[in-house]
Amino acid sequence: MVCDKIIDGKKISADIKEEIKKETTELKDSTGIIPGLAFIIVGENPASKVYVRSKGKACDELGFYSDTRMLPSSASEAELLSMIISLNEDENIHGILVQLPLPEHINEEKIIEAISFVKDVDGFHPQNVGRLAIGSKGFLPCTPYGIIELLKRSKVETKGKNAVIIGRSNIVGKPVAGLMLRKEINSTVTVCHSATRDIAEVTSSADIIIAAIGKAEFLKADMIKEGCVIIDVGINRIEDALAKNGYRITGDVDFNSCLEKCSKITPVPGGVGPMTIAMLMKNTICSAQGLIYG
Secondary structure: HHHEEEHHHHHHHHHHHHHHHHHHHHHOOOOOOOOOOEEEEOOHHHHHHHHHHHHHOOOOOHHOOOEEEEEEEOOHHHHHHHHHHHHOOOOOOEEEOOOOOOOOOOOOHHHHHHHHHHHOOOOOOOOHHHHHHHHHOOOOHHHHHHHHHHHHHOOOOOOOOOEEEOOOOOHHHHHHHHHHHHOOOOEEEEOOOOOOOOOOHHOOOOEEEEEEOOOOOOOOOHOOOOEEEEEEOEEEEEEEEOOOOEEEOOOOOOOHHHHOOOOOOOOOOOOOOHHHHHHHHHHHHHHHHHHOOO
């Protein structure tokens, strides 16, 4: 049945959150420690506020402590750095998240490096990125981490399989390629990007395709082989006069054309998206438990 092919990210993320909620209660009862997650927003970006609200709501649901701090868009880099240093030293905070993008006058790279790598639950600090690359323990970036959990919990066989990553961003493409290479996953990995000569030729032999290119409905049915597994990371707006808001949300995969041909596929929305917040919470509880950097 077609519905059996759909990897339900909402259901899997809900399962993970229930596990975290139980762990949080046990941690609180045994040690008195409450996982603490701090959010920093600089400016008035409406999307950033929505994202942080949803993450704050997840904290409330799981029994976490959350601290949201706001700075005006005119805030200096020094002010933001001072706030981060304060949170680095706060024993009640186990994870720090600076919502991106930042105003142009602030160096994002410098800000990410200022966050203590032991509280970098986003997995963006160079020390955690380096640990991922060599296979050492560290915080994993939330979206790639969520993709691996989707594959594991959907019982997708990865050992020796040809996995093709479409996109080489630092947030998804590169780190998920590194994770797919790890011995516990053990896939053969190919990364396609803007200079790849014939992406369709590469994807047509893939057992697993992870699309994170940022192009609406880029992956078509004639680019995949029968029975492949597709993870769609894209979130794109397409104008649609019939839609209530005048647009519809779609991924990087032409879902309807690929659905009949693949064996499993994530929808957009409802696939990878919910997993990102779930894995942020997972990183935070692990930080509070001292399981990453005890």
